[in-house]
């Protein structure tokens with residue numbers, strides 16, 4: 481995996497078990513300044529556990545977390561912004577009041593706290609809800625307040641557990657642009673998500689976790705380019721479906737993509753694109769044949785899929801090449 485020397489936050493060899501359940505199995509993770517890092521993986525892979533350890537909500541069984549080269553202590557953590565999965569603001573308290581309260585807990589004086597609150601509610605498009613109780617807001621607007629709570633003290637690092645879940649496209653855009661502003665100020669952002677198209681669109685880097693270990697990490701485009709599989713896009717006249725591909729070794733038909741018409745076929749190391757073209761020609765008139773990059777979703781399916789040894793080997797190769 482890629483271990484960047486510029487990383488400000490470094491998790492090394494984190495191990496954590498809940499009783500007999502191994503949640504983290506030697507997980508190492510880097511977060512660099514001014515970089516948006518997507519933290520993705522299947523349900524139960526260990527994302528929330530990692531984030532809780534970074535924020536000191538949980539202690540690991542072993543392993544270290546350092547911030548700017550030193551072990552993370554309470555002072556450093558006060559400078560972190562965290563949006564936990566379990567959310568946890570006060571439902572009956574007015575939105576602005578609780579943001580001011582949280583900012584003051586983090587050491588801002590009354591004027592600064594009020595200014596930061598007004599500014600954030602404005603940036604997040606909910607200034608008109610400042611005097612409403614949290615519970616009276618729609619879920620999407622409550623989520624915006626949760627992000628405001630993570631940001632109100634001007635943190636040095638943002639760690640966000642599924643900040644986009646349940647948001648409509650406008651809510652996604654609002655949150656995304658606020659996060660991009662933070663990244664532009666140099667604040668590293670680490671967020672978990674199952675919305676891989678969104679991660680691909682927003683993130684500079686992605687870290688993929690499976691079974692408590694990182695299986696791929698690096699710049700999104702680099703991981704896509706370095707995937708061991710080639711994805712071929714074929715347009716074929718005179719043949720329906722993909723029956724003509726049946727039995728070709730190392731070839732797998734992928735789900736269609738909105739932005740790429742035709743048939744998408746992933747070829748592994750052993751498969752020969754020339755053989756694919758020959759077969760296509762035998763089946764009909766080939767009007768298009770090109771190599772396209774896999775999407776993050778396709779890459780994710782490959783490295784975390786339940787394909788047994790072959791998939792694990794593929795994951796190791798992606799990891800190796802990203803190093």
Ligand SMILES: Nc1ncnc2c1ncn2[C@@H]1O[C@H](COP(=O)(O)OP(=O)(O)OP(=O)(O)O)[C@@H](O)[C@H]1O
Nearest residue numbers: 498501502503521522523524525526527528529530
């Ligand atoms: N409090 C707990 N007690 C027992 N097991 C737990 C506890 N919290 C998490 N686990 C287990 O630890 C593993 C990692 O869970 P974790 O919540 O970190 O994964 P995740 O990647 O955040 O999952 P998701 O995408 O579903 O939120 C899972 O097997 C989970 O069932």
